Amino acid sequence: MxxxxxxxxxxxxxxxxxxxxxxxxxxxxxxxxxxxxxxxxxxxxxxxxxxxxxxxxxxxxxxxxxxxxxxxxxxxxxxxxxxxxxxxxxxxxxxxxxxxxxxxxxxxxxxxxxxxxxxxxxxxxxxxxxxxxxxxxxxxxxxxxxxxxxxxxxxxxxxxxxxxxxxxxxxxxxxxxxxxxxxxxxxDMRAELAALKGAGIWLSLSMTVMFSASVFALFTYVAPLLGEVTGVTPRGVTWTLLLIGLGLTLGNVIGGKLADRNMALTLIGAFIVMAVVSTVLTWTSVALIPTEITLFLWATAAFAAVPALQVNVMTFGKAAPNLISTLNIGAFNVGNALGAWVGGSVIANGFGLTAVPLAAAVLAVIALLLTLITFRQSATVELAAATN
Missing domain, CATH: 1.20.1250.20 (MFS general substrate transporter like domains)
Known part of the structure; x- marks a missing residue:
């Protein structure tokens, strides 16, 4: 290599x-x-x-x-x-x-x-x-x-x-x-900008934004959640982050294999699991073992969506390969910013740290709805050709 x-x-x-x-x-x-x-x-x-x-x-x-x-x-x-x-x-x-x-x-x-x-x-x-x-x-x-x-x-x-x-x-x-x-x-930046047309590209980028918002609404505040609600020590937070990292890695591998088989079902399934598991964390966060299990499952489901999101955006952005790869990174980070703001707003408005996972679940549901809209639109000539 x-x-x-x-x-x-x-x-x-x-x-x-x-x-x-x-x-x-x-x-x-x-x-x-x-x-x-x-x-x-x-x-x-x-x-x-x-x-x-x-x-x-x-x-x-x-x-x-x-x-x-x-x-x-x-x-x-x-x-x-x-x-x-x-x-x-x-x-x-x-x-x-x-x-x-x-x-x-x-x-x-x-x-x-x-x-x-x-x-x-x-x-x-x-x-x-x-x-x-x-x-x-x-x-x-x-x-x-x-x-x-x-x-x-x-x-x-x-x-x-x-x-x-x-x-x-x-x-x-x-x-x-x-x-x-x-x-x-x-x-040729002008040619690439001109190629950014069609609903498929922008719906796909929107899916990326809402996926990342769901992840970062929770991930941004996972350390204070673990420390103040679950009662994990600072050293325990480090080990939990390692566990989350392992879940992210496993999800990335699983998601790649599943996306090769059926991209739409992979995204739909990942967003459903993210919404369910995030909701469950609202109640499990008060106990150590259930919290660790829930966070591992959440991380696995979250990164199972990443390969499919990347392939999806590149499929619709074939005419602008240089710019679309950069824009997709930007879309992930717009979602990061949105998620961090949503999670912080939940805390700042007095709902408490245990409400943060619930907010993440709501954002995952929005991502799911965008996914359903995107692939329903694939029945049109333009999107059907892009997704086959």
Whole structure:
């Protein structure tokens, strides 16, 4: 396997870790900076909005650059942003630093997936892209619990220092091993923008938004839920995050196999299970073992939808492959921001932490309704051709 591909995976690991680890550190950050839990939750929202807004913007800014140069520039932004997070003197500086870090996220994955596919033979392109995104999966399995443990032991800033170091290693690896190609096709942004027509693309992106909103309404506040309702210790939170990461990984594998058989039923089934399990967590969250089981099932169901969502969007966005991959990352993060805001609003309005899973269930139901509408529309000539 090319070392350049491993460097892309390491970069994805670093980016995924810095995005998700804030959930495990939320109580620590809130206490240190003197803000409420919902206030700290806005750090998740701010990052997500930074990705959503920055993804198409950075894609256009880097459109004329060679892909290696674009990836290197984006990784430099990532390093600067994480260093600012580690050195942030107050909440406002930390929010600014999170947004700076987020700017590189969507464009890096969009451009990186194209580069990964070009590093191997044509019959191995899907595997190469999957290898890059394995870094994102490992960020949930290893990066988040390890980063949470480090932050609880040595302070939350130490986690961002550690991610900065990983970013520097990734940058060196990209500079050293990523080849320069002189025959790259230049991105025709006007052609790609013109291709973003049809209900299928926008319905699919909306499904991604609502799926991610459901996940992050709960995931953003899982640490305070575990600590204040379930009575889990800080060390126990780390182990629970590891369990959730394992569920996410298992769900990703299962979802990929199921989506190959029937994409529509996979999405419908995943959203139904997410809604049911999230509702159940409202009652099981008061006891340790039922909570752990419920969260594992929830994580498995959630990431079972991810491969199908990705394939679904790419199916409808065939005419705009470069832009649609970046927009889908943006859609995930719009959902992240929406979910974090919904969960924080539930808490801030006095409904309590146990109401957060119920809010996540409602968002999963909305995602389910959008899915039913999308595939019902596939009876039309345009959508039927895209989904067959």
């Amino acid at each position: 090319p070392l350049s591909l491993l460097m892309l995976a390491l970069s994805a690991f670093a980016i995924g870790t810095t995005e998700f680890v804030i959930m495990g550190l939320l109580p620590n950050v809130a206490a240190d900076l003197g803000v409420s839990i919902p206030g700290a939750g806005w750090l998740v929202t701010g990052y997500a909005l930074g990705v959503a807004i920055g993804a198409p913007f950075m894609a256009m800014v880097t459109a004329k650059l060679p892909r290696k140069a674009a990836l290197v520039a984006l990784m430099v932004i990532f390093i600067i942003g994480n260093l600012l997070c580690a050195l942030a003197s107050d909440y406002n500086v930390l929010m600014f630093a999170r947004i700076v870090t987020a700017l590189c996220h969507g464009a890096f994955f969009g451009i990186g997936s194209v580069v990964a596919a070009g590093l191997v033979a044509p019959n191995r392109r899907a595997s190469a892209v999957a290898m890059m995104f394995t870094g994102l999966t490992l960020a949930n399995v290893l990066g988040v619990p390890m980063g949470t443990a480090l932050g609880q032991y040595a302070g939350w800033r130490s986690t961002f220092f550690a991610v900065t170091v990983i970013g520097v290693i990734s940058l060196i690896g990209l500079l050293r091993f990523l080849p320069v190609k002189h025959d790259e096709e230049k991105l």
